Amino acid sequence: MTDVNNSIHDSVKDYYGKVLKTTDDLKTPACSTGESRMSQTVKKALGEVHDEVTIKYYGCGLVIPEKVEGCRILDLGSGSGRDCFALSKLVGEDGYIVGLDMTDEQLTVARKYIDYHTEKFGFKKANVEFVKGYIEKILEAGIKENDFDCVISNCVVNLSPDKKAVLSDAYKVLKVGGELYFSDIYCDRDLPESARKHEVLWGECVSGALWWKELYKLAEEIGFSQPRLVTVTPVPIEKEEFKKVLGDAKFVSVTYRLFKLPEKHEQARQVIYNGDITDHKSQLQFDVKHTFKTSDPVAVDGILSTVLHCSRFKDEFDFQPCSAKSNCCAEKVDMEMDPFVYLNHLESSGKLPTAACCTSKCC
Template sequence: MMANDSSSSGNFFDSSIHEDVKDYYGRKLKKTLDLKTSACVTPAQPMPAFVRDALKKVHPEVSAKYYGCGLVVPECLEGCRILDLGSGSGRDCFMLSLLVGEKGHVSGIDMTDSQLEVARKYTDYHMKEFGYKKPNVSFVLGYIEALTEAGLEQNSFDIIVSNCVVNLSPDKKRVLAEVYSVLKEGGELYFSDIYCSGRLTKEIKNHKVLWGECLGGALCWKDLLEMANEVGFRVPRLVTASVVTVDNKELLDILGDFRFVSATYRLFKVPEGSTDTCRVIYNGGITGAEDSFKFDCQYTFKVDEVVEVDGEVANILKHSRFAEDFTFQPPGGSSECCRVKPKADVVDPFELAVQLGSGGLSAATGGCCSTQSADCCKR
């Protein structure tokens, strides 16, 4: 899967943004409490008990250097090969290495030497803690815009996760393209990140602290949908969203009317399929979702319940690692025995955050376009 455990950047060169991010996360931030906003620590959804138990086994020094904006733990992980983009001190990698089991494998890639130093320092500690005979986790030095140059093979990962990292890249489309390349067919990018209510001004984008705090590089959420489509992913599925608060007055003055949300999306590398609706039955058995599986903010499947889904969702389920967890039926039949879901439309994460009661967002600022940038999502 990887050529080696560390790699230079190859033909990919540092930008000034990369250097600023390295400085911010490698030298200025020493612990989570040093962050100036909640962007990098926003909990996106409740944490399942089995994930909490796994995190308790992570060494305190590793956890102390954790900076993330959501919970990046998708379902059905046993035996999977996972890549963590911007793995930092390795907290999520070690947690995931326990969840995939000794037959699975987790790789972490990060461009900051000091963070990787912490992760490698505690690799043996965690393998002994988990009772593994050999390591199932490794770390590589490199850039998320240049995964193959860092030695990561194409079509080699079942799942790629990222926790508040993609927004730190100056070339987000290239990140998505690289992710698409190293994912297997049927693979998934499951990631939490920060999105803004409009296209940000140059002043905000050039502000080193705001960029380091995951706000200055935030995408307008509709731009994510467009970029994902351009590199080949199916329509991104929104899982959950919550409002990001900024209490620092100096930063608030610079941000003006812009608002931010932490959102978790899942993107699948599957072929185009039929647009016809399909009846599916969740068979149960996924760890942590034995009775009910929340696929995204629109679809939650209960064991043995017949649900009519749109063609997009049916296609994803049929061609991903979830295929064996569902029984598929053709559409039609008595509606009395079937819960019919309408075609799943694209969901505005700001509106979802309001619906979930994460607070502080009015309808006027809940859409993609803020008062500062009324045409933010138009090309």
């Protein structure tokens, strides 16, 4: 790694290992959960995570996707392990969770509670482990290629000085049909160098934020499917000292899902959701453009048809060929969407999600 990258890593390690003791120490609302779309099963799993793990958790969204039973999941920048432990319950004993983090203090907390959660969930043996390593060098940490159904990350990619390396290695460790499901902070512009060098704002997941358009560019270069926007939440920066550094830049927390697809894509067709996914009996909101209601036929383009057919969602849908009457052979749906425009749409329609709070008391 370059000296610059090492300097950033050292700064982040110090911030999350020594400066921050609990979520109450955060100076902005960026690294706090402001997620409203949380199912009862997920709420229950998160509620069973040990208090010490939870109060040392710093994330900007919810990164627990649907249908994870029996899955192998890798959490990049797993920190104290909150998401890993919740997921360990949800995947069950047939699934497995690996948390990857570079901060010794956070890893110590996470490893301390492996046995606690194994016993609490009634498992015969642990189905979660924590590995030390850099998210830009996943393979060097001993993580195998083509081994995971999902890779998740909660407000961590923005902390990396080399985001392309993170996404590239995430792609390599996913199985074909695997998903990168992650929440991160995004900006409405490319930030100036003065903002990039602000250590507190970098540590708080703000000044390392990508301009949202860059994610689509990186995904295409690496080979991922086009990012699909799942949720967006405002991240207000209110302190004057930070506003002076950031200028008029605006920030949001966005959850995206990207898939590793086979080279040969499926044809456009009609799909019918069976309603069997836990907590999604009546409908499955896959992204902001696609909601599948149980038993209702939905026309999908070739890309989404491929996503559903080659992923863990395959058994949840009935796939039917196009017909003249179904009119499902539409052109490819462009999933590129400005999250700030979408947020304005939610606001104008009275559906604006609650902004992230900045203390453990309200998260």
